[in-house]
Amino acid sequence: MELGAAKNRVIVYDAGLCTGCRYCEIACAVWHCGRIDVGQSRIRILFNAENRAEPYAAVNCQHCEEPLCATVCPSEAMRKDRETGWVTVNASTCIGCEMCRVACPLAVPVFDEAQKVAVKCDLCHGEPECVKHCSSRALWLAPREEALRVNERFYLAAGGNP
Amino acid sequence: MGTQAAQIYRFDASGCNGCDVEVVEILALLPGVDLGFEIAERPADAQVLIVTGGANLKSKAELQHAYAALKAPRLVVAVGSCAASMGIFKGGYSMTGPIDSIIPVDLYIAGCPPRPQVILGALAEALQLSVDGLEPLLRTPEGYRGDPHVDRETCVGCSACANVCPADAIEILDGEGRRVVRFRREACVFCGTCQDVCPTESVTLRPGDPSWYRAKGASTSEAALPLAQCGVCGVAFMPEAQLAWAMRRVEERRALDAADREAFRHSLHVCMACRRSRIPDVREAKRLLTSLEKKTAIVS
Numbered sequence: 001m002e003l004g005a006a007k008n009r010v011i012v013y014d015a016g017l018c019t020g021c022r023y024c025e026i027a028c029a030v031w032h033c034g035r036i037d038v039g040q041s042r043i044r045i046l047f048n049a050e051n052r053a054e055p056y057a058a059v060n061c062q063h064c065e066e067p068l069c070a071t072v073c074p075s076e077a078m079r080k081d082r083e084t085g086w087v088t089v090n091a092s093t094c095i096g097c098e099m100c101r102v103a104c105p106l107a108v109p110v111f112d113e114a115q116k117v118a119v120k121c122d123l124c125h126g127e128p129e130c131v132k133h134c135s136s137r138a139l140w141l142a143p144r145e146e147a148l149r150v151n152e153r154f155y156l157a158a159g160g161n162p
Numbered sequence: 163m164g165t166q167a168a169q170i171y172r173f174d175a176s177g178c179n180g181c182d183v184e185v186v187e188i189l190a191l192l193p194g195v196d197l198g199f200e201i202a203e204r205p206a207d208a209q210v211l212i213v214t215g216g217a218n219l220k221s222k223a224e225l226q227h228a229y230a231a232l233k234a235p236r237l238v239v240a241v242g243s244c245a246a247s248m249g250i251f252k253g254g255y256s257m258t259g260p261i262d263s264i265i266p267v268d269l270y271i272a273g274c275p276p277r278p279q280v281i282l283g284a285l286a287e288a289l290q291l292s293v294d295g296l297e298p299l300l301r302t303p304e305g306y307r308g309d310p311h312v313d314r315e316t317c318v319g320c321s322a323c324a325n326v327c328p329a330d331a332i333e334i335l336d337g338e339g340r341r342v343v344r345f346r347r348e349a350c351v352f353c354g355t356c357q358d359v360c361p362t363e364s365v366t367l368r369p370g371d372p373s374w375y376r377a378k379g380a381s382t383s384e385a386a387l388p389l390a391q392c393g394v395c396g397v398a399f400m401p402e403a404q405l406a407w408a409m410r411r412v413e414e415r416r417a418l419d420a421a422d423r424e425a426f427r428h429s430l431h432v433c434m435a436c437r438r439s440r441i442p443d444v445r446e447a448k449r450l451l452t453s454l455e456k457k458t459a460i461v462s
Contacts, residue, residue, distance in 0.1 A: 044438060046441050046444060048441055055441075057441040057445060059438050062448070062451050064454065064455060065455055065458040066458045068426075071412055071415050074322075075361075095322040095325065095326055095359040095361075096325030097320035097325075097359075097361055098321070098322075102400055103411075105426065105437065105447035105448075105450050106437055106451070107437040117325075148452070148456060148459055151448065151455070152456060156452055
């Protein structure tokens with residue numbers, strides 16, 4: 001905890017800038033699975049034209065300071081690296097109980113049916129592909145403190161940015 | 163069989179050889195005790211056919227020949243998990259099926275491999291040989307791994323056991339608003355991995371009933387858990403007990419204020435599909451995560 005929130009950088013998403021191009025999903029799938037299969041993407045962009053107030057949203061890992069997924073993980077396979085701030089799954093020790101999926105309010109970890117383990121965003125080891133390929137700069141990397149300030153404005157303030 | 167020696171023909175249909183070693187052991191198991199088993203060189207000399215391993219492309223026809231050559235009355239014994247279900251070789255490119263898909267099987271002996279005492283006990287029962295005074299020896303001692311049993315009170319139905327099982331011996335059946343966790347006797351290889359990983363320590367492999375059986379399909383143990391319904395779409399998605407376990411775990415390890423705890427409890431009862439596809443739910447989830455993050459930042 002001494003490292004301080006500012007040293008770790010996380011992905012921030014601004015729904016007001018997103019155009020729904022889903023380049024992030026393609027980039028993520030190509031990086032992690034070697035093919036254009038957006039079903040495998042660790043980030044997910046939602047679009048609903050009927051929802052005028054909030055047409056866009058992203059399901060992306062927040063790499064929480066105290067992750068709920070790691071809190072419930074019974075095998076300590078889901079861990080937060082205090083040095084880097086990344087929350088990652090150790091596939092060798094994951095037992096496939098899906099507790100992380102249950103606990104994460106965004107259900108970020110998905111269950112890999114072939115490997116029988118949870119898989120999730122690993123921040124591409126510091127250089128996220130989704131951020132690199134975002135066409136409208138709706139995704140960016142920010143120090144944790146800045147990310148918190150932005151997210152507070154988006155999600156905690158009344159009438160915040162959708 | 164009376165005083166006449168029981169002639170046994172052994173057939174390794176493709177396995178790791180572990181069961182074969184245990185079968186040979188029955189001949190020299192108990193000094194001074196002779197139950198009258200003899201190993202036959204040719205199937206035509208034997209009434210008892212002991213098959214180990216799951217059949218593969220090469221052994222299938224040989225197995226059929228051996229069975230056809232047996233003397234009447236035939237007794238076919240499938241020894242070990244592979245013979246019953248192909249065990250850990252299930253899905254192998256050369257495997258053609260469990261033994262009973264090729265020839266009729268009279269008796270199955272569970273184990274990976276079964277202990278020689280168990281093989282002896284099973285054969286003695288099938289051939290109606292007297293084992294007076296030997297019963298304690300034929301029982302699996304305390305502390306050994308036996309059939310898997312699940313504690314219905316503490317199992318949360320997370321299916322970790324099924325996901326780690328190398329032999330696909332644990333079935334997860336979702337339907338009619340409940341999840342059934344079912345341990346299939348014929349497929350279990352008694353490795354104990356389910357017992358190791360169970361987050362609630364609900365699975366134990368303990369010695370119990372005789373380790374042989376005449377009909378497949380029996381379960382050693384099963385648990386049925388009601389599934390929770392998604393608060394948004396109403397679909398039955400995860401066992402209630404699993405959600406409660408996650409809630410308890412978070413409450414034990416984190417100090418959540420009342421509002422966050424309520425928001426977390428609400429998010430638990432939304433199915434994964436809704437959490438990942440409905441914009442209002444995503445927004446609500448990010449609101450909760452930001453709220454938690456803010457408090458962590460203040461603490462640190």
